[in-house]
Amino acid sequence: MWREVGTSSAMAHAALEALLALGDPVRLAILIAGVLVGLVLGVIPGLGGVVGLTLLIPFTYKLDTYSAFALLLGMAAVTTISDLIPAVLFGVPGSVGAAATVIDGHALAKQGQAGRALGAGYAAALIGGVMGALLLAAVIPLIRPFVLYIGSPELLSFSIFGMSMVAVLSGRAPLKGFAGAGLGIMLAMIGSGSPTGNERWTFGTIYLWDHLPLIPFTLGLFAMPELAEMAILRTSIARNPKNLDFSVAAQWQGARDALRHWWLVLRCGWLGALLGTVPGLGAASIDWIAYGHAVRSEKNGAFGEGDIRGVIAPEASNNSKEGGHLVTTIAFGVPSGVSMAVLLSAFLLHGLVPGPDMLTKHLDVTFLIMWSLTIAHVIGGAICLAASGTFARLALVPAGKLVPIVLALMFLSAFQGSQSWGDLYSLVIFGAVGWVMKQFHWPRPPLMLGFVLGAVFERNYFISTEIYGWHWLLRPGVLVILGVTLWVVARPLRDNVRDIVRTFRRNHGLHARFTSAAVFNLLIIVVTATAFWQAAAWPWQAKLVPQTAVYLVLVAATLNLAMEVFFAPGPADEQAHGMDSRLAEPVPLAASVRHFGWMIGFLALAYGIGLLPALFLLILLHSRLEFRQRWQTAVISAVLVTALSWLVFDRIFAVVWPPSLLGAIVSAAGPNFAFG
């Protein structure tokens, strides 16, 4: 039955039928409507496919199946295209999959090449997305066997593969990279998800019970430091506005860049599509793996300093992974993420049961989904390319006008992580951590990789050893993946070790220098040691992975401290991929403290009078007092942003606002008023 329908002629027939169905002008219009909604949602971090789907699904009740999926997928497909805009311009990843794009994309924007970065990103997204979808369409009959083959041991190996990218992404600061990766794994262990059900490092809060939410963590680590730098240095995004190029030609140059690196685009597109089909790996690691792949395989890279390939690689994979997610959802009913889970309910609503039938009996719907994805990518990419010149102009806006608004929006976005107070604290805390890391040249991607893969590693380690004992290591899939891992990281790892040894041998004269960088390093050691002490009482299964991570941090950070204090390297050795470019300028301490002071003040205010009113005051006062904008400008931006935020988050998405003191007083008084 399965083979019978799965023949190529039946597939071609279904593919054609679905394409013709999409050619219907009304359906195409519906698809485009979905694309427009998706593009808007993609720009706003924290909003994305999930909220879009919950918003749009009720509208599909009355639509036929084809139109319904055209609408939903048109929307869901393109959020990963427009998320590039804030990533490049502000260093704010518009969705979790765009975090790796920030590194080189934003560096390019600082050099005045935002237009080129956007053009390259869209082109890569378009080609990567389409090629990924085509690959999946071509291998539809193989997808079920492939996914069924990927068991927990293979997932475990994939997570090891992903984490091994740390060796590639630490650049010339390997010790800091390893310590960062260990810290990331430790952060991933927070919550009640331990193998024994013990709570780990939750400090008794419900907020940390599940795990630390990804959105405020990512925004804090990557976006906050960029914003802080802009605020403190009082500059526009483009540091030197003179060599700016917004012409259409700049975007096309970017698009041509993508075409020139077509092989990289293809590789990353396929990588994204394949890794996307692996349920349980998580979307947040795929763009980093693609980025790491580019760093490792491309010659003469200036990654971290604005290499266009650093935009192309993650964007290609970021967009093709959606196709992979979709296929697993369709073929197994296993959603790889919340947005796919929501999509599943749309399937049920339209009488479709995900499973083998979707690849045989309902192959037409499956193809319609793939076509919608493809066409949405083309339309979305085209719209973004056309509009990117306008967006790129934002790079010229002075800090005083831009920072208060982006800062306010970042708080709102972070709050979408789990809609609790903790999200706001996390944003500020990891914002400060990211800022300090950036100042002291600690690469942040390893921290991110440890964080997104730590839990995947732990759960699959325990499942694999529970079921297979040590024999999990002998499974062919595992051997292949681990072999590839070794092949990928052997050389960078050797270089890393050589670097470390060289630094230690270079200088034998004992001259202790205790700089602020060393203080930060020491602080990391102290925090880690405290965490270790807290973990002492846990059962061994619960502390196995966290304590291993702790050892990694302690060893790497202690060695690094010794290096900082006794063997202080010259500034030229500080280069690390994805960390900071040489563009990072030294920043006065007082200004940094004042910048974060504003945020703490904002948190206090929000606690008192509520998030939205505090946001209004933040924009108003920050613009006026800190950046000396005219009252007129300050009031206009405050009113506009608050009103728009209220409309989007309160009216359309019905966000549960965090409780505030004022709110508590009003609601306590409420019933009495009502009773008169």
Add this chain to the structure above:
Amino acid sequence: MTNLIVKAAAVVTLAALSGTPAGAEDVASFYHGNTVHMVVGFSPGGGYDLYARVVAKYIGKHIPGDPTVVTQNMAGAGSLRAAMYLYSVAPKDGTTIGIFSRGMPLSPLFKLPGATFDPAKFTWLGSVAKDTITCISWKTSPVKSWPDLFKHEYKAGGEGKGADPDVYATLIKNSLGAKVKLVTGYPGSSNISLAMERGEVDGMCGISYSTLASKHADWVKDKDINILVQGALEPDPALPKVPFMLDLAKSKEQKQILKLTLAPQAMARPFVAPPGIPADRAKALQTAFMDTMKDPEFRAEAKKLHLDVSPMSGPELAGLLKTLYAKPAPLVQEARSALGY
């Protein structure tokens, strides 16, 4: 303090309004043009979310004054976060209602960490559906029926302590002596089902029959799975041949323990309002809930979404909880350890 004021106000109002038709008008004028928030303890995409959204769509027109009903997701700690929010933070004026997991009402009884609410104080609106949990195995597993569970080891997938697949696998192991090996750590039930399909585990426990019948209709139809045992307070008419847990109990005491542990299945989709809301509005919400259950349009839509509707009213639910909380402490302790808490 706030609570006291609210309570006092509620008592006064109740005294003033009882028996007078003015109450209904007051309720209607309160809700007219107002918004009711439906708080869902889970992220979008799951069963609870789906039930909440369908109820939210229809309950508004059954509440006097026809308020707008808006659904809000508040996921966290297996819906404990939403339960605590509804219990102590949400406005106590009848403008917030919500849904959390079926196990939540009993979690203070089993002394689960963080569950510091008193379920008797909640304003229970009712449950949309009963449910039946099952243990299943994939067709290739040597475990094909209940007796096989005593001959072969049954590797059951789990999600982590306190999750349904873990709890019910532990229950049949600890309480009925089945040869269960719990392999826990899968991120979700759909990941377990995938592990089952690929033969990594034999099957899973705690998956509800309603989920099987809707999301995995093909498994049932094509006999891809064996349904090993069913658990609820009453046997499911759709599963006449599947052994019923309460019948498998070896002693009266064991049956009592199983009854306590399976009680959540009788209130599988529990809707609540915060404690201490004005009595007339509480009554209006409870009535609106049951009227929604009878609404033909609601029923038609639920059917389309494969959602079972077998309602229990708010007062009934409160009554059931009262009897459960009256169980002797040693029995509760036994049940607690049977569940692996």
